[in-house]
């Protein structure tokens with residue numbers, strides 16, 4: 001599919017919008033202060049002191065020069081005052097250095113703590129959101145922009161604080177200049193206007209570019225991963241995909257690079273042009289001060305003080321405006337971050353707060369349930385009516401895409417049915433709090449997670465508060481046949497799994513599955529759901545795993561999805577799905593007698609084994 005050509009529109013985000021993003025700054029600082037109040041206030045104090053030092057140092061410098069000139073002319077030299085002034089300037093220089101170091105140290109520490117805090121918040125927030133929000137690509141774009149720029153946010157903090165500090169420096173220097181020669185202010189304004197124009201012109205352009213490229217940057221990340229990761233390496237090599245992926249990556253990044261380059265060149269070009277105007281104004285002021293000194297209005301010390309102050313003022317003012325653009329751009333990212341944190345978990349207003357029954361009495365009932373995935377027009381399942389009785393083992397079978405996993409997601413309330421309802425002991429499940437309700441279930445999905453953590457953690461994830469309970473972990477491993485895996489690994493439960501980290505051991509698909517099943521046993525859940533949990537187990541292990549499962553979960557309600565009929569037939573009842581509808585439901589014997597799809601598929605598989 002040809003890619004829609006993206007164009008850079010520098011005016012997408014204008015100065016006013018950039019400026020408006022500053023409204024998030026107070027909340028940002030509240031967060032930083034919360035992270036470490038002591039360090040935050042020390043940082044502020046250092047900056048206040050630091051702000052008065054430049055004008056003081058310049059003024060003492062002026063006094064020294066005037067004193068030197070005085071002493072050159074004097075017949076009897078008295079250098080005491082001169083040495084005192086030199087000592088004062090030395091003291092100020094040392095203090096200035098110490099304070100600057102204090103500022104960068106506290107900036108760094110605060111920044112590190114704040115980034116940790118932000119990442120933790122993003123992880124927690126993500127877990128609070130609904131599955132439909134997580135599966136939405138717009139959500140990923142927001143997440144990406146919130147995650148990005150963590151370091152940018154640290155820079156933003158020090159930029160804003162430096163900005164405040166510079167305002168004090170500028171005011172104090174201005175005070176000094178005005179006291180000597182108010183007319184110089186006019187030249188100062190002239191020298192600074194070009195910078196202001198330049199900054200307004202480019203305000204928000206980098207952010208606009210980054211914003212319009214969020215999706216593509218995610219695609220670039222994905223291509224980088226697909227082209228260079230252990231997970232994809234086998235197929236990339238075998239199918240010779242490396243060049244294809246590299247080219248796709250290169251083409252996309254070249255386009256971004258070209259736009260970024262165009263913007264950077266424009267910025268640099270205009271920046272240089274405006275700078276020449278500003279520098280001319282500065283030299284105009286310099287010439288003016290020299291004239292006045294030669295004319296005897298200013299002393300040599302005044303000359304040094306004024307030219308130094310003027311130069312500093314100009315660079316501070318320039319810095320102020322340039323930094324202002326940087327701040328508003330980072331603040332736009334801040335907006336994304338806070339937007340993300342403010343995303344609300346869409347708890348349905350109709351959702352009640354009924355306490356969950358301690359024990360399931362009659363079971364779950366699907367009544368005329370139909371469902372379309374968000375942003376999709378297709379009915380994935382429709383007119384679904386069945387009961388999952390308390391204590392029964394119900395198996396779902398059906399061809400790929402028939403809707404088995406979707407029914408599980410609905411039962412677990414990851415999504416609400418588009419029509420119809422699900423009842424628990426006759427009460428609509430909506431009346432229970434979603435998070436409490438979900439605690440009822442122990443689930444292994446077909447795409448279960450292989451956590452690249454230790455084996456112990458992988459099992460304990462089923463009930464993470466119990467990670468210290470070795471007996472429980474052992475018990476779960478025993479039930480799921482994962483004990484064999486533990487005994488084969490050199491570090492047993494402490495073995496790091498996966499290849500990503502040092503000393504990690506990767507496991508076979510079946511071994512991973514045994515560990516994932518242990519996770520379900522770890523949680524002493526009322527209802528167990530196994531979505532193709534044994535597809536990677538060998539035939540003997542699968543039979544054993546299921547025999548155990550039936551024995552160990554006696555009296556528990558369970559749903560099993562499997563394509564293997566030898567497994568399925570052990571279930572109390574079997575529900576056959578076809579194209580999102582229930583085709584038949586009953587015991588193995590009943591369905592065989594029915595002689596419809598189940599019997600056909602069963603016989604097909606059985607014939608394969610003969």
Ligand SMILES: Nc1ncnc2c1ncn2[C@@H]1O[C@H](COP(=O)(O)OP(=O)(O)OP(=O)(O)O)[C@@H](O)[C@H]1O
Pocket residue numbers: 135373374376380398399400401402403404405406407
């Ligand atoms: N998140 C989603 N968004 C949109 N459509 C989806 C989503 N997940 C699944 N579908 C669609 O819903 C239909 C049913 O998928 P489901 O995963 O329930 O099938 P299944 O019976 O479990 O299949 P399999 O045996 O292959 O696991 C499929 O057509 C699939 O494309």
